[in-house]
Amino acid sequence: xxxxxxxxxxLFISQLCFSQSNDNQKFQLGLQSNxxxxxxxxxxxxxxxxxxxxxxxxxxxxxxxFINATFTTDIGTTGANLFVYDIGLGSxxxxxxxxxxxxxxxxxxxxxYWQEYFSTQLIEATISNNTSQLxxxxxxxxxxxxxxKLNVAxxxxxxxxxxxxxxxxxxxxx
Amino acid sequence: xIFQNINTPPNTTYIFALLIISSILSLNSxxxxxxxxxxxxxxxxxxxxxxxxxxxxxxxxxxxxxxKLFWDPVLSGNFDMACVTCHHPNNGxxxxxxxxxxxGGRGLAQNRTGGILIKRNAPTIINTAFNGIxxxxxxxxxxxxxxxxxxxxxxxxxxxxxIKSMEEMRGDAYxxxxxxxxVSARLAAIPQYVELFNIxxxxxxxxxxxxxxxxxxxxxxxxxxxxxxxxxxxxxDETALNAQEIRGLNxxxxxxxxxxxxxxxxxxxxxxxLGVPNNDKLPQIDNGVDGKFRTPTLRNxxxxxxxxxxxxxxxxxxxxxxxxxxxxxxxxxxxxxFEDEADTVAAIVAFIQTLNDEDFxxxxxxxxxxxxxxxxxxxx
Numbered sequence: 001x002x003x004x005x006x007x008x009x010x011l012f013i014s015q016l017c018f019s020q021s022n023d024n025q026k027f028q029l030g031l032q033s034n035x036x037x038x039x040x041x042x043x044x045x046x047x048x049x050x051x052x053x054x055x056x057x058x059x060x061x062x063x064x065x066f067i068n069a070t071f072t073t074d075i076g077t078t079g080a081n082l083f084v085y086d087i088g089l090g091s092x093x094x095x096x097x098x099x100x101x102x103x104x105x106x107x108x109x110x111x112x113y114w115q116e117y118f119s120t121q122l123i124e125a126t127i128s129n130n131t132s133q134l135x136x137x138x139x140x141x142x143x144x145x146x147x148x149k150l151n152v153a154x155x156x157x158x159x160x161x162x163x164x165x166x167x168x169x170x171x172x173x174x
Numbered sequence: 175x176i177f178q179n180i181n182t183p184p185n186t187t188y189i190f191a192l193l194i195i196s197s198i199l200s201l202n203s204x205x206x207x208x209x210x211x212x213x214x215x216x217x218x219x220x221x222x223x224x225x226x227x228x229x230x231x232x233x234x235x236x237x238x239x240x241x242k243l244f245w246d247p248v249l250s251g252n253f254d255m256a257c258v259t260c261h262h263p264n265n266g267x268x269x270x271x272x273x274x275x276x277x278g279g280r281g282l283a284q285n286r287t288g289g290i291l292i293k294r295n296a297p298t299i300i301n302t303a304f305n306g307i308x309x310x311x312x313x314x315x316x317x318x319x320x321x322x323x324x325x326x327x328x329x330x331x332x333x334x335x336x337i338k339s340m341e342e343m344r345g346d347a348y349x350x351x352x353x354x355x356x357v358s359a360r361l362a363a364i365p366q367y368v369e370l371f372n373i374x375x376x377x378x379x380x381x382x383x384x385x386x387x388x389x390x391x392x393x394x395x396x397x398x399x400x401x402x403x404x405x406x407x408x409x410x411d412e413t414a415l416n417a418q419e420i421r422g423l424n425x426x427x428x429x430x431x432x433x434x435x436x437x438x439x440x441x442x443x444x445x446x447x448l449g450v451p452n453n454d455k456l457p458q459i460d461n462g463v464d465g466k467f468r469t470p471t472l473r474n475x476x477x478x479x480x481x482x483x484x485x486x487x488x489x490x491x492x493x494x495x496x497x498x499x500x501x502x503x504x505x506x507x508x509x510x511x512f513e514d515e516a517d518t519v520a521a522i523v524a525f526i527q528t529l530n531d532e533d534f535x536x537x538x539x540x541x542x543x544x545x546x547x548x549x550x551x552x553x554x
Binding site: 131 | 187191194195198199201202203204205206207208209210211216217218219309407408410412415416417418420421422423424425427428437438515516517518520521
């Protein structure tokens with residue numbers, strides 16, 4: 001683990017201590033951690049991390065519609081780096097109350113733009129290369145609001161036809 | 175605005191949020207660090223030119239003579255086998271069957287029937303001129319290695335072996351010791367060969383094993399395929415490989431396949447015991463040299479399957495999958511760090527296919543000086 005990853009972890013944990021009650025929850029800022037399960041990308045990457053911003057358009061009793069934007073990048077890969085930017089629309093559906101907090105499904109889909117940088121040590125030269133592509137991203141999750149401020153979720157995501165991940169996310173509402 | 179909401183946590187929250195975002199953004203950069211590869215395990219492009227031994231410089235005349243010999247069944251005991259019977263250009267200079275079928279057989283490649291079962295898979299002739307090449311492009315063509323067990327040291331020496339081999343060419347027409355003399359005498363009785371040998375080696379030259387070997391070797395040194403997409407990539411053309419293939423290249427390096435498959439030919443030219451399963455067709459287990467066989471090149475595999483010394487794997491995917499549970503019998507094998515995930519294997523296979531180069535000499539002569547069927551009994 002390099003130092004930037006460590007700072008990030010410390011900051012994230014201290015961040016959790018700030019939960020306070022707030023009903024006016026239009027924004028969520030979240031962190032994701034994903035594990036590559038299948039697809040072409042799985043040959044290169046093991047795990048990725050992402051930051052997601054959500055803006056809730058409308059809250060009904062059970063449905064919460066949102067716009068989201070995510071930035072995802074790989075962790076701990078040598079010889080390659082992945083950057084995925086995606087933006088989409090989604091919905092959260094509270095299907096059950098558990099300890100007075102909702103358990104919810106979430107589904108969102110959108111467009112992604114992805115860039116990859118490669119570097120390979122060959123005889124007498126290191127060859128670098130990069131590619132970029134547009135595609136789609138879809139995400140299906142099941143989550144729980146552990147406090148007014150904090151949501152946790154387990155997600156399965158599809159990055160174009162090139163990668164399937166499972167992961168966890170934590171979202172902070174404000 | 176939410177930022178003015180008195181219930182929101184103090185400003186430190188936003189500072190934290192910004193810090194988190196910036197630390198994620200700074201995780202990676204646009205110039206990732208390449209996996210470190212020690213020099214003696216690096217892979218790269220083949221040179222543009224071939225080195226010939228000092229005592230056998232390549233000349234157009236020798237090459238033409240060598241081509242005729244390569245195609246002419248006059249070199250075989252029963253006039254039925256030529257080198258090309260098992261190393262045909264339409265099959266990437268090999269025969270595309272697990273174990274070659276020798277003397278007495280009919281037909282070519284998968285259509286071949288009958289014939290003595292040879293205990294090994296025929297490697298391609300393509301690029302054998304580079305056997306032994308290291309990372310610096312150095313090799314001594316008169317003192318390198320050929321065959322799955324490295325038993326022959328030059329193309330010149332190697333080319334006389336099939337002529338002497340009972341299973342491959344000789345049959346029971348004469349003994350191994352007599353073979354070269356009998357074949358030389360046959361050639362000396364064919365005026366066109368006498369002329370070709372004179373042009374290649376000087377007037378009134380004596381046809382013998384040395385010159386037969388030199389001519390065939392000179393021809394083989396022109397069977398080169400050194401401009402695969404990987405070669406183009408290694409020479410700086412970034413567009414030559416797609417993302418999937420680069421993934422495979424990186425996975426190949428990361429899995430330490432390069433502990434043995436390295437250099438411009440993707441071979442260390444050393445012997446290793448991988449414990450490859452037996453081919454049930456063989457009555458006796460082929461033990462190579464104490465169970466070891468030489469690391470084969472990974473170039474032009476599209477046309478040289480089935481794979482391994484005994485052709486036991488039909489396709490590249492199974493040959494690569496084999497490394498999952500391989501027994502570890504040497505230091506180089508101990509370096510393997512291979513994840514047998516379908517996606518990794520698919521990427522590695524895609525990468526190995528970029529080592530194919532179909533642009534090699536596929537000339538098929540219309541006739542050979544002996545007047546025998548070109549290539550031996552290869553039409554069913």
